[in-house]
Structures are given as structure tokens and as C-alpha cells.
Amino acid sequence: HGNYLDDLDEPSSMCTKPQSDDHSCDSKLLQLEDRIRDLESRVPKNYPEVKFLTYKDRKRILITGGAGFVGSHLVDRLMLDGHEVSVADNFFTGRKRNVEQWVGHENFELINHDIVNPLYIEVDEVYHLASPASPPHYMYNPVKTIKTNTMGTINMLGLGKRVGAKVLIASTSEVYGDPEVHPQPESYWGHVNPIGPRACYDEGKRVAEALGYAYAKQENVDVRVARIFNTYGPRMHMNDGRVVSNFILQSLQNETITIYGSGKQTRSFQYVSDLVDGLIALMNSNFTEPVNLGNPEEHTIEEFAYLIRDLVGNTNSEVEHLDPMEDDPQKRRPDISRAQKVLKWKPVVPLKDGLQKTIEYFRKELLRSSHSERNIFHPHDLLPESFNKK
């Protein structure tokens, strides 16, 4: 480094300059700062080690929403597997922080792009995940949510058609609405209020599925549809507003745990690494009908409140019941027999293990006091013990 700075004055001389030379001191300082920045950018980053794939096996993969919660975990897995990964994200709910461990890596590209506008790029596969997914986020801007799921999906299917890429559409358990069939198999058509507060998302995703099959039939696009059930894990946004992150953050901060309504409504939660496995298995399969991806272990929201409070431990949080959410689905649990049969997939991470990892993540996030404490960890660190032993 020494010779790189040779043509600068000794820094100490700047401090002893007379008052009148302040200006030149400042410019020298700026010069020095520029040099340091330049030097820092040359220090090789310590990336997690990725597999090497030959030209034949290496795929160029676009992930829309790749800087989001689920997307960033998918990025980690596909990067480690040795693929070339492009992320398109408009950072509405995604964050650079979720993928910064890969920025600068030769196999990685981060595009600040809103998929409501077309994207011209050469890829083999598209994982189309972009959309706000938390109820408070999608209800905050319902028009944008509908545009993302309709125009955004048309753009991604159009891209698939133009370059011959496979397109996996991230759909949701919300296509079943407030279900009258329990558990929900893929053959169930759902019970959705088309004009309620959740309609922007539920109907947006239903159109996205319809678009997928229309493009498949009319334009021969190779389409996969994943109906994703409730998912949790590290990298959920602090302001996500969904139940797992809310209850964890409330317990960690000794705040009141907020149950909306009676708490007798049920959900079935899967850990994010299980979902990532399922998404990749579905993309690589030849199966074109919708597939539920979720963990069938079902609990009431009230049970989650007490379970999470106990796991966090050492907290004074009280549990309080607030008004129910309008159109809140009363029960939800995936029938995963299709995924088990056609993908040989089933979730493997026990709820308690996944929750512990998520609690640990939020605990660290709350203690973070500077930007330099970055969100960089080896992706394997995120997997629960039981997953590593698999």
C-alpha cells in the first residue's frame, strides 16, 4: 500500500500547515479519502465458496424479488450451487443488505429494477418472487400490489417466451382465501372475497396463475406454479408485520404480544430453507400443475404467541387480544401429498429449531448499532442444526 500513497504529502504535514492553507488541507484530505476508498474496493471480499459448474450445467438464473426475505435465501442456495444469478428488485420491501454478501462476485448481478417495466436479459430460468407478501405491506399500496402481480407477471412470462426460459411463479396459499376445505389440496378452487382488503394480493396471485397457464397454452412457455404457505426465518423485515416476526420482536422488547381476534385461527409455518428446497425441486421437475409448498404442522395463533414467548424467555410481555383483521382466513394447512409424490419433497426443519434461529437473528438485529455490523454470514449459518445433519 505504501507506494500507492507515495505521491501524497505526509498526512502529518497537513496538520501543521498555517491557517491560510486550510483549503489545500481539505482537498488533500479528500484526495486521501478517495485513495482509501479505492484501495478498500480492491481488497478481495471473502465470499462463501461456490461450487464450480461447467458450461453444460451452469444456468443463468433471474430472481425477481431476490433481495427480499425468501428471494435472498434462494440466491444463497443457487450461488453456492455454482449458478449465475441475477437479482431484479425495486427495494420496496427487499433490502440490499440481504444480498450484499454476493455483491462484486463474478457470478452475481444486482439490478435495481421494477418489474412493472419490461426487463431485457438473457436467462435460462426465472424465479418470479417479486411482490409485497405481508398483509400490512400489500394493503399499504394495493394498486401497486396488483400491478406487480399482473403487469410484472406478464413481463416475466414475456421474457420467458422471448428467451425460452422456464418461469416459476411464486403463488400463495392466499389463493384459497378463507378456505371451506381443510386441509387445502391444489384441486380446491378457493373462497376469496374479490373486493376485500386482501383482494389486491389474493386476486393478483390468482391472475398471475391464470396468466402462467395462458402463456403455457398459447405461447408454449414452460411454467411452474408454487403455492407457498406461511414461511418464516432470518431476514424477515423488522417492520414485516407478519405474526412470527411481530411476536418475536414484541417478546424480545418486553412489549405487548398482539393477537388479532380470538387467536383461535390457525396457521402452519415452514422454515425458509425448506421452502428453498421445494422451489428448486419444483423448478427442476417436469411437473406443470400448481404445487403446495408448506409445513402441515398446524397451530392456533394463540399457541404461537405462548410458544414464541417461552422460546424467547426472560420477557415481561403480556398477551393482548386486539380487533380481528377483516377477511382473516380462519384456518390454513397445506395438503402436501402432491409435493411429496412428484417432487419427493417434504419439510424437515422442526418448528422449534427454526424459531430459535429466527429469534437469534432478531436478537442480533436489535443489538446492531452501526452500519458496519453487516448482515454478512455464511448462508450455512442460517440452517438449523437438524438441517445440517441431514
Ligand SMILES: O=C(O)[C@H]1O[C@H](OP(=O)(O)OP(=O)(O)OC[C@H]2O[C@@H](n3ccc(=O)[nH]c3=O)[C@H](O)[C@@H]2O)[C@H](O)[C@@H](O)[C@@H]1O
Ligand atoms: O407469511 C406468509 O407466508 C403469508 O402471510 C400472509 O398471510 P397471513 O397468514 O395472514 O400472515 P400473518 O400476517 O403472519 O398472520 C397470520 C395470523 O396471525 C394473526 N396476527 C398477525 C400479526 C399479529 O401481530 N398478530 C396476529 O394475531 C393474523 O391475524 C393471522 O390470523 C400473506 O397474505 C400470505 O401471502 C403469505 O404467504
